[in-house]
Amino acid sequence: KNEVEQSPQNLTAQEGEFITINCSYSVGISALHWLQQHPGGGIVSLFMLSSGKKKHGRLIATINIQEKHSSLHITASHPRDSAVYICAVDPSNFGNEKLTFGTGTRLTIIP
Amino acid sequence: NAGVTQTPKFRILKIGQSMTLQCAQDMNHNYMYWYRQDPGMGLKLIYYSVGAGITDKGEVPNGYNVSRSTTEDFPLRLELAAPSQTSVYFCASSLLPIRGPKETQYFGPGTRLLVL
Numbered sequence: 001k002n003e004v005e006q007s008p009q010n011l012t013a014q015e016g017e018f019i020t021i022n023c024s025y026s027v028g029i030s031a032l033h034w035l036q037q038h039p040g041g042g043i044v045s046l047f048m049l050s051s052g053k054k055k056h057g058r059l060i061a062t063i064n065i066q067e068k069h070s071s072l073h074i075t076a077s078h079p080r081d082s083a084v085y086i087c088a089v090d091p092s093n094f095g096n097e098k099l100t101f102g103t104g105t106r107l108t109i110i111p
Numbered sequence: 112n113a114g115v116t117q118t119p120k121f122r123i124l125k126i127g128q129s130m131t132l133q134c135a136q137d138m139n140h141n142y143m144y145w146y147r148q149d150p151g152m153g154l155k156l157i158y159y160s161v162g163a164g165i166t167d168k169g170e171v172p173n174g175y176n177v178s179r180s181t182t183e184d185f186p187l188r189l190e191l192a193a194p195s196q197t198s199v200y201f202c203a204s205s206l207l208p209i210r211g212p213k214e215t216q217y218f219g220p221g222t223r224l225l226v227l
Contacts, residue, residue: 004153033215033216041199041220041221042218042220042221043201043203043218044218045215045216045217045218048215086154088153098156098159099154100153101154101155103151103152104153
C-alpha cells in the first residue's frame with residue numbers, strides 16, 4: 001500500500017522566512033503533485049513533477065526519486081502563503097487515475 | 112470561463128435521504144473526478160470518468176453512484192445518506208490523464224455535506 005507522509009503537520013513562521021515542507025512516499029511513482037488549499041477550502045494545483053526541480057515565482061519543488069522524497073520550498077514567505085499544502089503521488093501502475101494524497105501541512109505566516 | 116462549478120455549497124441531510132451533488136466544467140476536459148475530504152485525512156477518490164459515458168470506481172466508491180452523459184457534467188449521487196458520508200466533496204477535472212507530463216487538475220470550490 002502506498003503511504004504518503006508529510007512533515008511538519010503544522011508550521012508557523014515569520015514573514016520573510018524560507019519555508020520547507022517535506023513529503024515522503026513508500027512505493028515507486030510516476031509523478032508527484034503539490035497542491036495548495038486556501039483557508040476558504042479551494043484547492044489549486046501548484047506543481048506536477050517526475051524528476052528534478054520546478055520553480056514558479058517564489059515556490060520551488062524538488063523530487064528525489066531514489067530517496068522517495070520531495071520538498072516544497074517557499075522563499076520570502078508572505079502572509080498570503082498561509083494555506084494547507086498537500087502532496088499527492090501517482091503510483092507507477094498503468095491505467096488508473098488514482099492519486100494517493102498526504103494529509104497536508106498547515107502553514108501560517110505571521111506578519 | 113467559470114472553470115469547475117459545484118452545487119450546492121452546503122447541505123444538511125437526514126440519515127436515509129438521497130441527494131445529488133452537481134459538478135460542471137466548461138473547459139472541455141475529458142477527465143473528471145470526485146473526491147471526499149474528511150477532517151485530518153487526505154483526499155480520497157470516490158469515482159472518476161475518462162470521458163462521456165465512461166466511469167470507474169476510485170478508492171472509496173461505496174454508497175455513491177455517478178453518471179457522465181455529457182463532457183461538461185459529472186453528478187455524484189448519494190442514495191441512502193449515512194453519517195459516515197459527512198465530508199467535504201470536491202469535484203475536479205483535467206484535459207489529459209493526471210500522469211501526463213504537464214497535466215494538472217482543476218478543482219471546484221467544494222460541497223460541505225452534513226448527515227444527521
